[in-house]
Amino acid sequence: xxxxxxxxxxxxxxxxxxxxxxxxxxxxxxxxxxxxxxxxxxxxxxxxxxxxxxxxxxxxxxxxxxxxxxxxxxxxxxxxxxxxxxxxxxxxxxxxxxxxxxxxxxxxxxxxxxxxxxxxxxxxxxxxxxxxxxxxxxxxxxxxxxxxxxxxxxxxxxxxxxxxxxxxxxxxxxxxxxxxxxxxxxxxxxxxxxxxxxxxxxxxxxxxxxxxxxxxxxxxxxxxxxxxxxxxxxxxxxxxxxxxxxxxxxxxxxxxxxxxxxxxxxxxxxxxxxxxxxxxxxxxxxxxxxxxxxxxxxxxxxxxxxxxxxxxxxxxxxxxxxxxxxxxxxxxxxxxxxxxxxxxxxxxxxxxxxxxxxxxxxxxxxxxxxxxxxxxxxxxxxxxxxxxxx
Amino acid sequence: xxxxxxxxxxxxxxxxxxxxxxxxxxxxxxxxxxxxxxxxxxxxxxxxxxxxxxxxxxxxxxxxxxxxxxxxxxxxxxxxxxxxxxxxxxxxxxxxxxxxxxxxxxxxxxxxxxxxxxxxxxxxxxxxxxxxxxxxxxxxx
Numbered sequence: 001x002x003x004x005x006x007x008x009x010x011x012x013x014x015x016x017x018x019x020x021x022x023x024x025x026x027x028x029x030x031x032x033x034x035x036x037x038x039x040x041x042x043x044x045x046x047x048x049x050x051x052x053x054x055x056x057x058x059x060x061x062x063x064x065x066x067x068x069x070x071x072x073x074x075x076x077x078x079x080x081x082x083x084x085x086x087x088x089x090x091x092x093x094x095x096x097x098x099x100x101x102x103x104x105x106x107x108x109x110x111x112x113x114x115x116x117x118x119x120x121x122x123x124x125x126x127x128x129x130x131x132x133x134x135x136x137x138x139x140x141x142x143x144x145x146x147x148x149x150x151x152x153x154x155x156x157x158x159x160x161x162x163x164x165x166x167x168x169x170x171x172x173x174x175x176x177x178x179x180x181x182x183x184x185x186x187x188x189x190x191x192x193x194x195x196x197x198x199x200x201x202x203x204x205x206x207x208x209x210x211x212x213x214x215x216x217x218x219x220x221x222x223x224x225x226x227x228x229x230x231x232x233x234x235x236x237x238x239x240x241x242x243x244x245x246x247x248x249x250x251x252x253x254x255x256x257x258x259x260x261x262x263x264x265x266x267x268x269x270x271x272x273x274x275x276x277x278x279x280x281x282x283x284x285x286x287x288x289x290x291x292x293x294x295x296x297x298x299x300x301x302x303x304x305x306x307x308x309x310x311x312x313x314x315x316x317x318x319x320x321x322x323x324x325x326x327x328x329x330x331x332x333x334x335x336x337x338x339x340x341x342x343x344x345x346x347x348x349x350x351x352x353x354x355x356x357x358x359x360x361x362x363x364x365x366x367x368x369x370x371x372x373x374x375x376x377x378x379x380x381x382x383x384x385x386x387x388x389x390x
Numbered sequence: 391x392x393x394x395x396x397x398x399x400x401x402x403x404x405x406x407x408x409x410x411x412x413x414x415x416x417x418x419x420x421x422x423x424x425x426x427x428x429x430x431x432x433x434x435x436x437x438x439x440x441x442x443x444x445x446x447x448x449x450x451x452x453x454x455x456x457x458x459x460x461x462x463x464x465x466x467x468x469x470x471x472x473x474x475x476x477x478x479x480x481x482x483x484x485x486x487x488x489x490x491x492x493x494x495x496x497x498x499x500x501x502x503x504x505x506x507x508x509x510x511x512x513x514x515x516x517x518x519x520x521x522x523x524x525x526x527x528x529x530x531x
């Protein structure tokens with residue numbers, strides 16, 4: 001059965017930002033957030049665009065885990081400005097805001113919560129999208145995925161549409177030089193989770209597998225260095241590439257259970273996305289590795305970091321443990337308790353956590369089927385930091 | 391129905407499917423608050439299927455309240471349609487129900503509430519999983 005592999009043009013390495021000099025058009029709408037603006041990263045982009053006589057509008061109101069209403073505001077800005085290029089400068093939330101707003105720019109009457117993989121949006125009749133990530137994890141600069149939050153319920157929902165793959169991704173290490181330790185760690189865990197889930201998802205394919213294998217190797221090698229020494233620009237550049245490879249992989253084969261659990265943690269407990277999915281990853285490996293084929297896939301990934309053995313399930317469990325060791329090394333919590341979630345708050349939110357995880361589209365990609373009772377048990381194990389043995 | 395298999399598509403198949411679906415704990419769990427009906431449509435291919443064949447499913451809170459062959463004028467909140475050969479591949483798990491839509495192997499009815507569907511992708515998957523539990527003999531076998 002035929003399938004497709006969608007990725008944008010990628011320009012990477014030192015001074016990759018100069019690629020902006022080659023853009024053609026009149027009106028550039030820059031989507032970013034207040035923090036990025038304060039760091040002075042916006043100025044660098046604006047300077048290049050100004051030198052090339054672009055009309056520029058800067059919208060720096062993107063929020064973490066963007067709500068539908070926030071996306072609508074960005075789309076309104078694009079429409080009023082008649083943007084023919086959208087530049088997203090920021091982390092996953094900024095880029096997802098830009099992508100979702102791009103969809104609304106083309107389809108103003110669309111219900112964003114109904115954004116789905118099947119409908120034609122016609123986004124390129126309105127503008128092109130350039131993404132410049134300032135974190136190394138989301139991969140949103142190369143994906144067809146967006147994660148948005150409902151205003152009323154706060155539920156995060158993830159969806160894909162093939163048209164939402166950006167036209168150009170610029171990976172310039174300059175833009176991740178100021179990323180603090182904790183965000184470096186959490187976004188790096190996001191990248192690892194993308195890679196591992198892409199490799200075991202029910203939509204896996206040879207192209208995404210290739211990206212995944214390189215990404216896993218790079219994350220284990222470069223993430224600890226990138227966290228330990230925030231001035232190590234080599235490590236930061238390598239993590240940018242690793243995250244992008246993982247993004248290319250999951251965009252074309254999808255994420256799975258760890259993301260369903262993580263999205264729900266973000267919705268209900270407002271935990272950081274990368275921290276949440278990274279924390280969930282080893283538990284989901286332990287849950288899914290009882291499936292024989294899936295255990296083999298995990299074992300293949302484990303071999304990349306030097307973990308080998310005769311029984312794939314045993315190797316998979318060692319791989320899960322190696323991920324926990326990595327998280328401890330980079331000071332990313334391995335349990336909800338360690339993330340300072342109180343028992344009371346956890347208990348209060350548990351039913352909602354389960355409900356939202358069950359509603360998350362990524363759950364259908366899990367290599368081992370789940371139900372609401374199993375989801376609940378996994379969350380309880382995650383709270384205490386107990387490995388999964390069911 | 392000599393070999394304990396149910397001919398697809400047929401009235402006996404949909405009756406068995408209703409039974410299987412109502413026994414599915416996975417579907418019940420994933421669709422516990424779903425309210426809405428579905429039409430599964432097998433599109434004509436000019437060879438095996440001369441005219442559209444349609445199944446109507448009334449789905450309510452994790453159960454199938456009724457399932458039957460439907461006529462051309464029977465409508466439902468959601469329609470999932472594709473040619474016979476693709477239904478066979480779907481039952482054989484060679485097409486994924488959601489990927490199948492992206493691959494244009496299946497289509498949803500115009501105006502279907504996609505926001506609602508996107509919140510129940512697991513339930514949709516379990517609907518398809520239930521088809522694989524019906525011992526099926528295809529028309530052209």
